[in-house]
Amino acid sequence: MQSPLELADIVADILARLRDRGPRVHCITNTVAQNFTANVLLAAGALPSMTISPDEIVSFIASADALLVNLGTFDAERRAAVDVALAAVDTARMPWVLDPVFIESSPGRAQYAREVLARSPSVVRLNPAEFSPLFGGEPADDAAPRVAKACSTVVALTGGTDIVTDGVRHVSLANGHAHMGLVTAMGCAASALVCAALAVETDAWLAAVAAIAGLGVAGEIAGATARGPGSYAAAIIDAVHGIDRAALRAHLKVS
Amino acid sequence: MQSPLELADIVADILARLRDRGPRVHCITNTVAQNFTANVLLAAGALPSMTISPDEIVSFIASADALLVNLGTFDAERRAAVDVALAAVDTARMPWVLDPVFIESSPGRAQYAREVLARSPSVVRLNPAEFSPLFGGEPADDAAPRVAKACSTVVALTGGTDIVTDGVRHVSLANGHAHMGLVTAMGCAASALVCAALAVETDAWLAAVAAIAGLGVAGEIAGATARGPGSYAAAIIDAVHGIDRAALRAHLKVS
């Protein structure tokens, strides 16, 4: 296991590569989250695209480096888009992330999320309320390593403390700020940032750690200047854009 | 009729309950307004959801405390969503708000808004240009109490001065700021905030007063720090999050 400073350096390296390479991230995501997600990706150095038209997705994925499958504001059009996109991603062996938004409020969406999970996402990014409908009944913190191993995926469980585990490696990240929960689409943006990191880091666990740690540290930095959740939404984008090795070394709280 | 300070205290109590209870507000709203509306609701302490998929709406409404029916960017998919949602709301006896966005620009949408009005919304939140196509030809200010009584609803008419009336009780609120008219979806967010207040206050007139007064006072506070309509959009969210009894007592302009 890396020391906190070693991990900060690994995260800094991945985020620097992301900025250098400018990977394309195609996002099938909900209409509430599209704008904020795109701006977080751009701030980190990635290039977002967002079409969900089944006619076009294959073309967009052909020039993309990673795919986000976010189930917010799910509907028949998005379902068709996901089905086409996952077939294209399989062929291209492209990394992709599942974000099972709000499945605790919709049994049909939860069922679909379990089907998507069976397609082997590189990473699943979710919050505690979404954990049980996706993976089963145990408390999320305890069960995360087991389900990650069983599903051969990385689980990035975000909330007060963030957990990233592949069943073997496990890290708890304690950065962030209370306002992160008051900005809509913050979790969706976190998932998109995991996609961007996966495009430049083949170790999916490290990629997820880099994205979640980077956003958490940016979130902490943003908290120092924001006057409330409105200015915070802009400040965290500023902080994602400005984050560097020194900030990660100074702030990263890992255990 | 309450004195201004008494009304400020009632508003403060309702907004405090909203923060304590964190009601769920399901929003059928237009794609332009979704992000800003969600952030205003989160800033006030409510929990927004936004799906319009007819397959999922019943599940979402089952765990919601109030429903917003906003007719912006209306289309066949949204119409189907509204029809399913209103049936679910009837069964659950859940409060709901009609926001007849831009019906002055579309006779078909105006006709549909009148059908929705006949389903007895708890509150109709609208602006002067939308009043006549919904309620008929008289000037909005004079006719509002009469139509509120005739339709057994509360009318919250917002603009330079805001009016909230149920036909018996009537209040004029003179807070706000000129920039409120330069931020898209401000009215949509006001309607969503009325939903949130209805979830914690059974008197629909008081709930509407609390939401409109709270947003108006927040809008006035935001005007003091913003450098233009862009920073204003963030500042009003900050102000909604920070609003308290003292601010309401100091600022509320009621007649």
Next chain:
Amino acid sequence: MQSPLELADIVADILARLRDRGPRVHCITNTVAQNFTANVLLAAGALPSMTISPDEIVSFIASADALLVNLGTFDAERRAAVDVALAAVDTARMPWVLDPVFIESSPGRAQYAREVLARSPSVVRLNPAEFSPLFGGEPADDAAPRVAKACSTVVALTGGTDIVTDGVRHVSLANGHAHMGLVTAMGCAASALVCAALAVETDAWLAAVAAIAGLGVAGEIAGATARGPGSYAAAIIDAVHGIDRAALRAHLKVS
């Protein structure tokens, strides 16, 4: 050819007319861009509407002064909307702008963009990557005047330096800021602002110059106060709202 100061005055006059008249701009645009586009239009003094429902578009266009056809997040619903809208615009002889978003990533969308181009938009606003799939293979900077003439349109090509040409008149604008490329929908908003200018200026080349120059100068002013791309998105809206003759005279870089 006008001197820089003369051009600054012409731009100032057009932007002042825009503020005075408050033209209505109907936008068929992508869901990522809708909110930012609406706020940029409002900041400049225009009144946006955004519905894409084929049932309603004719009504909205009947009370609009200009139309935006933006091909982002394109799908069957948007295609139907564009077809109906262009028929209505032909009848009304209303100015309209084509923004062929991301056609370099989708051959089908590029083909459709070429069909829309054949319908004679007043202005095509695009970036260098979109130029070749729309107009053919030459480098965009050299070919822009020729294709503008051949297509009887105005080409507004934006990037590091912006070019606005109708094949006879040609201007290069060197304002702006690097953060403009890090805010999603900045180009989409530029296209919408061209629409707003077309509503108050019959010379399409001058209208496009005014919009692109105005946004570029606003972008430069915003760069002085923003702390990163998040606060920049708000700051450029503030700057669009505040822009005046003195700012244009002081900042406009034209060649």
